[in-house]
Amino acid sequence: MHIAVIGAGVVGVTTAYALCQRGHQVTVIERLDAAGMETSRANAGQRSYGYVYPWASPAMIKKALPWLLQQDAPLKMHLPPTADTLRFLIATWRFAQTPGLFDANKRAMLRLGSYSRQCFQALEDELSLDFDSGHRGLMELASDAQSAKALQVNAGLLNELGIEYESLDAAATLEREPALAEHGPLVGSLWLPGDGTGDCYRFTQALARTCEARGVCFQYGAQVVGAERDKGHIRALRLKPSDDGADVPECIASDAFVLCAGTQSRRLGELFGAKLPIYPVKGYSLTAPLLDPERAPRSTVIDDRYKVVSTRLGSRLRATGFVELADMDRRIPGSRLATIRRAIESRFPGAADLDAAESWTGFRPMTPDGPPVIGEGKRNNLYLNTGHGTFGWTLSAGSAQLVAQLIDGETPAVSLEPFRPGRFAH
Structure with missing residues (x-):
């Protein structure tokens, strides 16, 4: 399956890697000119x-x-x-x-944190980054x-x-x-x-290079400005260059889409009918x-x-x-x-x-409550992995694996109920 990941911060790149591991063809779309250049650049280590x-x-x-x-x-x-x-x-x-919401959400985030630790250990055992x-x-x-x-x-x-x-x-x-x-x-x-501990920017850049070596396509300098839809599906993303010099295709078609765009996710979510008060x-x-x-x-x-x-x-x-x-x-x-x-x-x-x-x-x-947004969007081939707040570096490896499991029709290793996108619909 061809999957387009929107965003090349640490969450987007770990998501691309998790999908690539499973044999999917992956394209990562990033408005900036390299991976890890926004929130992942110099955050807490x-x-x-x-x-x-x-x-x-x-x-x-x-x-x-x-x-x-x-x-x-x-x-x-x-x-x-x-x-x-x-x-x-x-x-x-x-x-x-x-x-009771704070306590329930804290338990859910700690469980996700523990799972992310396992995923990071597996990733570091496999790769020398x-x-x-x-x-x-x-x-x-x-x-x-x-x-x-x-x-x-x-x-x-x-x-x-x-x-x-x-x-x-x-x-x-x-x-x-x-x-x-x-x-x-x-x-x-x-x-x-x-x-x-670890330098999130260096990790994101190194993992992006690994992804590229394994066939992941990174489309830098590309801003998503619209979506082509067919009933309940997104067929393609309309793009424009983030600057005049970027070589960006007008559209990227894909079988599924994963929104990992950090603070840009609110604007992009509106294009896909997703309410994301990030x-x-x-x-x-x-x-x-x-x-x-x-x-x-x-x-x-x-x-x-x-x-x-x-x-x-x-x-x-x-x-x-x-x-x-x-x-x-x-x-x-x-x-x-x-x-x-x-x-x-x-x-x-x-x-x-x-x-x-x-x-x-x-x-x-x-997000206004705190847990990230992980799960399926309103469009049945849209998936969300965003809104991690101050813990994107910590939770990235775990949330990437959960989205990959969801896309492949598996039961996620951690319950996604506390992270469901629809909780902001009211």
């Missing part, structure tokens, strides 16, 4: 299989207003908010207030008793789902991450030994060369005070922070980078050359 959670959290709703008023708080919003921002916030509030891959776990810090109590609540759910973890006191935390010694308050931590949640990162590896984290450390994630990627340190509601504003305010720098210096002073750091901003494709 952790593959946090045991640390995934829904966006629409009742606890987050309670903290939202105070956070908006604090300079270094993790949540920001451009003022005045646009109509799209307000609609997204109203939908988020509605989902956060739905009894160079992307600063590591498997030394993830650590979430508790700087006070309140944070420590919250970690214990999370530990209970991990235990219920059979996800390996350790609750560490301060001394045991420093044994795991000795660079933290005497740098900032510390009560303890939650350590997830099964979690991993919002571009903005984040920032700094990537700096290490000066002293002994002062740097061994793997991934989440600071509970700044909500900044610090990850070692080979000879580099990447720190990522903020959830900002600003539509597609690509500006990088100095104040955001200053907060990330403070977070790094508070825990890992002298670890990296922050003066040589590369800054980045990108947009996570977030």
Whole structure:
């Protein structure tokens, strides 16, 4: 079967690889000039299989207003908010207030995370890809008793789902991450030994090259502008060049189509009759060369005070922070980078050359409830694999396999009910 995958971020490329593995002919359509150039470019380096959670959290709703008023708080919003921002916030509030939904969605996302871990292990066993891959776990810090109590609540759910973890006191935390010694308050931590790290951009580029070597066609610089339909089927996509120089065919016909277009999925979904209320949640990162590896984290450390994630990627340190509601504003305010720098210096002073750091901003494709959209669209040969929010890197390998199973008529290895596209129809 010929399958067209729309989007060459990490989700689209892993989907193309999963389909290629099964013997399908695959064409990947990407509006930019290479794979992994948008949200996958410089996101957080952790593959946090045991640390995934829904966006629409009742606890987050309670903290939202105070956070908006604090300079270094993790949540920001451009003022005045646009109509799209307000609609997204109203939908988020509605989902956060739905009894039992957050807990059910968190369980579903953790199950998908565990499955994605298995899929990544299989992929890395099969391929030799160079992307600063590591498997030394993830650590979430508790700087006070309140944070420590919250970690214990999370530990209970991990235990219920059979996800390996350790609750560490301060001394045991420093044994795991000795660079933290005497740098900032510390009560303890939650350590997830099964979690991993890696450079998502390097992975996406390397896997795209592998796909091409196995016959996958990548059509870069191509923007989808329409669809040719026949009753309940999509027959072909109408394309135009993203710039005047691109050599792009007018149409691409296919037997099936998979939408993996991240923040572009809302616009493209409308072409196919799919309602996808995906919002571009903005984040920032700094990537700096290490000066002293002994002062740097061994793997991934989440600071509970700044909500900044610090990850070692080979000879580099990447720190990522903020959830900002600003539509597609690509500006990088100095104040955001200053907060990330403070977070790094508070825990890992002298670890990296922050003066040589590369800054980045990108947009996570977030659904108002939080779980990604995985399943069949309204058109009976359209499949959706998008809206992964802050966890696209983590969940990509698993969600790709689930879509491939669905296309081949198999029962998906993880229930897709919590991820069904039709949940936004009302």
